[in-house]
Amino acid sequence: MAVSFINSCTPSSKSYEGYIYNHQKKPLENIKVCEQNKNNCTYTNDKGFFQLRKDKNSIGDLLVFNRESTIDTIKTVWSQHGEKINFSFIEGKNDTLFIDFK
Template identity: 35%
Template sequence: MKNILVLFFIIATFCCCKSHQSYYHGYVYSENAPIDAVIINEKNSSIKAYSNKKGYFKLPKKANIVDDLIFTKIGFKKDTVITVWLQYGEKEMKRFLNKTADTINLKVQKN
């Protein structure tokens, strides 16, 4: 019985580790239109990515570290997004780290 439990935990750990993305990715929109040239960087990192004409970006992630993402573009409000959090203290929620791309809507900055 002990061996079965150990085997189960090894398999579960292997499956969970393989499912982690090595990059953040998603779309940047404003008022239902994609925004290009948005600067996306991981908090406390100098690595940057830019959104393309379709609003899509792909940013390499530091190994074994998950941090917030910062979205910046002149004329829009700067936004910081939490990428991983616990819902109800139990379920791990992710944003921009899933296999399907997430979307953020930036607000136009008013003068």
């Protein structure tokens, strides 16, 4: 399985949202997306889009499932080499996860 994502950032949000596609840029429907360590999940629609309500006081990683098996973890907050903090899949950013099933 190969995974990549495109991101932009803003920390103030009420939800996680974005798209999940395969590497041929076709939307993946019924992919389960859950906030890690919480009972908070949703599924992608026929356009591959998901929107998941979040606690306004915290930001967590997202787990991506296909048929109840975890296929990826999305880091929603990250930095590289101590540079500025970046945010992924935070409200209004339309980030995209590309997944290849092998």
